[in-house]
Amino acid sequence: MQPGDFRARRTKAVRKDHMIIIVITVAAILAALVFAMETEKSDTAGVLPEFEITGTTDLEGNIFVSFVYTKNIIMFDGKGDIVWYKHEDVPDGVYAGYWDFKKHVVDGEVYYSYHDQDVGADHYGLPGYAPGERVILDSDFNEVKRITFEQSDIVDKGHLLDGHDFLLIDLDHYIMSGYIKDTVYNVPGYEKSSVVYSYLQEVKDGVAVWDWRSVDYPELYSLTVTDAVDTANDFGNLQTDAPDYVHFNAMRLNDDGDLVCSFRHLNTIMCLDRTKDVDQIKWKLSGNADEFHLADDQKTSSQHYVTVDGDTIMAFDNHNISERTRLVSYKVDMDGKELKEFKERVVPGKFSSACGSQQQI
Known part of the structure; x- marks a missing residue:
């Protein structure tokens, strides 16, 4: 996201609070957008969900x-007027979305992207997984390309992506995420287990140049928590076909070029x-294997939308364990694994059980 562009991911309300845009999600489908401004009705009735716009903001973007x-x-x-929108009807009883709409700037050129869920694809019975394609648009909103996974040892070319996040380095260089269901034999205490695991792939010029699988790190199984989903650690497959035991939901590059990721079901x-290609995990912040000595x-608990700015990491902390959603900020020494400063900002009386985002401005 670029300065001056604010993204409300799968949201119900957007509120300006001093220097931070706070997004709180109370329901999965947006019934109203409230921007704390002067009421104005949309002229897109019958096409877009109903919403109200109140007031204006002088912020750019x-x-x-x-x-x-x-x-x-x-x-x-900033006045609440629609600059551009896209709508597609889906069959009655089918719940599918466009996810993660955002702006990219590549060598001074503006692009946009969003995730287009494939309504016919198997989502493993998980409400938080939407297999589909990443759609890249130019600055005039013309479709440039559609992106899926490239051939690797793990997936075939064309394997569908997850919709939580996507990093565009340039038009032929990007990092993608996916959820994959498989039977594994390395869960401690279980002869075998069906799981849904996280797969990340970096592609340059049509070739997969790097990837990562959560199942290659069996130490992560013991870190799974049930703050958000009771069956997240059901490795015996007693209540679910395959637990979503890590639930990737965000990634950013830090100044060293490392990939900093959020895993909701690890609180990490x-x-x-x-x-x-091996031993790829450099450090863990928060969760049961926290290496920064956090109190x-x-x-975090069931966090979303992690961002990195120099030595500062921010997260939208849903904090399902207490139902007290907040924004958290960690100033850290990443090499020394030391916390330098911690800040939090709470929106009183608001709880987002899932989804949400924030941006420092």
């Missing part, structure tokens, strides 16, 4: 809104080394 269970994406300006922010009240 646009507000990007996407939805989990309806195929709508909207770009608003993890740093991955993109120069290695319990400094740890």
Whole structure:
């Protein structure tokens, strides 16, 4: 995301709070957008979900809104006027969305992208997984390309992506995420287990140049928590066909070129080394294997939307364990694995059980 562009990911309300845009999600489908301004009705009734716009903001840039269970994406300006939108009807009873609508700047050129869920694809019975394609648009919103996984030892070319996040380095260089269901034999205490695991792939010029699988690190199984989903650690497959035991939901590159990722069902922010094929985990922040000596009240619970700015890591901390959603900020020495400063910002009376985002401005 670029300065001055604000993204409301799968949201119900957007609130300006001093220097931070706070997004709180109360439901999966947006019924109303409230921007704390002067009421104005939309002229897109019958096409887009109903919403109200109140007031204006002088901040530069646009507000990007996407939805989990309806195929709508909207770009608003600071007055609440629609700059651009895309809508697609889906069959009655089908819940599918356009996810993760955002802006990219590559060598001074503006592009946009969103995730287009394939309504016919197997989502493993998981409400938080939407297999599909990443759609790249130019600055005039013309479709440039559609992206899926490239051939690797793990997936075939064309394997569908997960919709949580996507990093565009340039038009032929990007990092993607996916969820894969498989039977594994390395879960401690189980002869075998069906799981849904996280797969990340970096592609350059049509070739997979790096990837990462959570199942290659059996130490992660013991870190799974049930703050958000009771069956996340059901490795015996007693209540679910395959637990979503890590639930990747965000990634950013830090100044060293490492990939800093959020794993909701581990309560962990993890740093991955993109120069290695093995031993790729550099450090873990928060969770049961936290390496930064966080106090319990400094740890995240079921977090989303991690960002990195120099030595500062921010997260939208849903904090399902306490139902007290907040924004958290960690100033850290990444090499020394030391916490230098911790900050939190709470929106009183608000709880987002899933989804959400924030941006420092």
